[in-house]
Amino acid sequence: MRLRYLLLTLGIVVLGLLSRKTSICSIDFVRMYVGDVLWAMMVYFGCRLLFVSLKKSASFGVALSFSYLIEVSQLYHAPWIDSIRATTLGGLVLGxxxxxxxxxxxxxGVTLGFWVDSLPGWGRK
Structure with missing residues (x-):
């Protein structure tokens, strides 16, 4: 089961990065919103991968809370965190x-991840 979540997480990372490439996708809606939806799905499946004992509903709450906290953290601007955001990885993670x-x-994104994980025979409890 962990392998499934690992592959999903990595696959979503690739799709998310591709959604931001202007040369690959010229549709503004996709570039503006799909990457963020995929980022949150990646957080959900990453949560399922890392915290194997959590139920789906708890993973939903953790992933959504984490995503919201990252977004709210973007209201805080100090030189140390802005220098992290200036790196490629920091910008992708922290925004x-x-x-x-x-x-x-x-x-x-988290809701879609939860829904996929809830498909019959797909995820664990």
Whole structure:
């Protein structure tokens, strides 16, 4: 089961990175929102991978809370955290500026992850 969550997490990372490449995707909606939805799905499946004893509902709550906290942290700007955000990995993980649309995307992404995980015969309890 862990292998399934690992492969899902890695696959979603690849899709998320591809969704941000302007040369691959020229549709503004995809570039603006799909990456954030995929990021939150990755957080959900990463949570399922790392915290094997958690139930799906608890993983949902942890993933959504983590996603919201990352977004709210974007309201805080200090030189030390902005220097982390200036790196490629830091920018991908922490983001740059708070947007309400990101909160909506994270809600959709974690919900989609939970839904996929709840398909019959798909995930664990």
């Amino acid at each position: 740059f500026g708070f947007l309400w649309s990101d909160i909506a995307c994270y809600t959709v």
